[in-house]
Amino acid sequence: MSAEPLALDVARIGHSYGARRALDDVSFSVAAGSFTVLLGLNGAGKSTLFSLITHLYAAREGKIEIFGHDVARESGKALRRLGVVFQARTLDLELNVMQNFVYHAALHGIGPAETKRRGAGLLERAGLADRAKDKARDLSGGQMRRVEILRALLHEPLLLLLDEPTVGLDIKARADILAQVRALVAERNLAVLWTTHLIDEVAPSDDVVILHQGKVLARGSAENIVTQNGVVDIGAAFTAITGLAAAS
Template sequence: MSEPDAPALDVSGVSFAYPRRPVLDDISFQVPAGVFCVLLGVNGAGKTTLFSLITRLFLCRAGCIRILGQDLARDGHRALADLGVVFQQLTLDLDLSLRQNLLYHCALHGLDPGTMGPRIREALAGAGLAERAGDKVRQLSGGQRRRLELARALLHGPRLLLADEPTVGLDVRSRQAIIEQVRETCRLQGVGVLWATHLVDEVRPEDSVLLLHRGRLLYRGTARGMLEAAGAENVREAFARLTGEREAA
């Protein structure tokens, strides 16, 4: 059973290496419940590897990961029950309808598909897709598919949401609509969110930020604090000064 006062995510001393190539070096941070936390880093920084460890696609052999106080290594089933995920690559079945994709998700989480009708209708309405429930996913635009994936990830009521570069390839309007949807969920439902991106315009001053670069956390704190620490006027400039990279996207 999850601990009510525990952070949504607690990562402590996590390191990981592929054969002959270290990827993550002693990573530690927390994402409290109800906090939108941006994991900011360029491609190759280690963001996807970290997500693979949190979701148990990779085994964590150095350090500890807890979701709502549940140790992922000791009781992965209970820990992952509180987790919703949007992976970088699309994972919807394109030949099923929107409703069928959500029903399948319910079945995977042990929820009775027969009693999930109201929740599915609410999820589709919240994503602005209520009128498309019977359409095949392949008929949706890229932004609509991402909104459906977010609705699916939250359908079973998780208290932690991981989103790995969920807006890559979308136009600015679609990106902003999706981010606002997640921020609202974070605020209203108290869901902790770890939002991985390399796009600095997705960071707000009030956000919690983790700056990951070449497998190391260079900064953790508020976005405002990051600007102060770097002596910068904006996130793009702060990123460049703290990482030594000339620019971020």
Template sequence: MNSTTHLVGDAAPMLEIDGVSHRYGPHRALEQVGFSLARGGFHALVGPNGAGKSTLIALITGLLRCRSGEIRVAGQALSRHPREARRRLGVVFQQTTLDLDLSVRQNLLYHASLHGLGRRQARERCDRELVRQQLEARANDKVRQLNGGHRRRLEIARALLHEPELLILDEASAGLDTASRQALNAHVRALCRERHMSVLWTTHLLDEIDDADPVVVLCAGRVIADSQAQALCIHTGTRTLQDAFSRLTTKPDNVVMEGQP
């Protein structure tokens, strides 16, 4: 898509990655990566270790500067309108960034202040998210008293305080037991339905992906597949997404793009 004619606002895709490359010295982490996410719904980003997923998330969230290519959030280019673009993002990173010695509510209020929310509005949104995440009974507990699943729910509550349109979860289920992983996944999908929110879920656990989910597969810094999970199985002649993933990443030249059977 030409950057001079891209759509802005409700008509634009929620996220556009356009020809993005990134290097660490001589090492190529990403090479001409491009895909887009429609508004609303659950989207998965997968790839083997070293594929470039973490680098891409760091570029989208502004932890790294995008020097080659363009990233747009709801049509707003990160390079030209970083504040407006990032205002639309909520992020849950793999490594927790909660303050363990503050209470659940204090963590939320502190984050709200960073987004410039007034005291009254911050309290109202904190109360709302505590109820939504079923954490209201733990509001005054220190975070170190929470289990892993509750900490993830708190991080989601924190990411939603400023009402973003796109929620990015980078390996958010890592380290959780099976029941907690499934509950977190179901909860995030419910957010998509109830709030028409767009979600980008990165994972190495393919059982977290449903047949109808759009999936982007990265391998060696390139997009080698961009299609629904079920379509990837059909294209590769496999029965499971795990088998399709193994076949695609073993032969990364066998590219599957959106719309292919």
């Protein structure tokens, strides 16, 4: 019996902008049904890697697979299994929440009736059922981000990518979003790659990939990385590994 394919397999990825090397021999994987944190300071290469995984950029060095499908050669099959939340806000502020859902789902071939059924269920579970007819511009920053996450789930992906999803939010909104995404991992067996520069978003049980200046310097569970570096927490491990002050 063959083993279940990895949700995401990044193998020896490199990328340059002219003479500047943004990523250098980057390799790591995300198991199905797991929460993995891609941790690195601003400028580490996280957004470039995100763009390669989502096929916004073509990978010229190395290979990326999503559930066994090569993003370069089988982009349709790979990307159908992928939900994405970009760092920049992407809701149409003049549309209401459900209209944003309908527009997005149509890009995946899902009709309005099915979208409204799925969308209503997602909003109900997230405690946002009463905001379905509100314009996106009337939502708080945290609510906008939670709606973007729900929108990314409409086509029922198996892997969810979130690029710095809590930037600019207050402590409570950040905690609510983290709790929402962690619950999805448990409830839906969803694989998540969460990119951040914020140390306090890492839990001891999380899988962690530390990316610094375009290179993977450590990968494994947060607990193991802490133990291997003989320190008390992941912040101290990050400092020891990168030789820089810990992110905060």
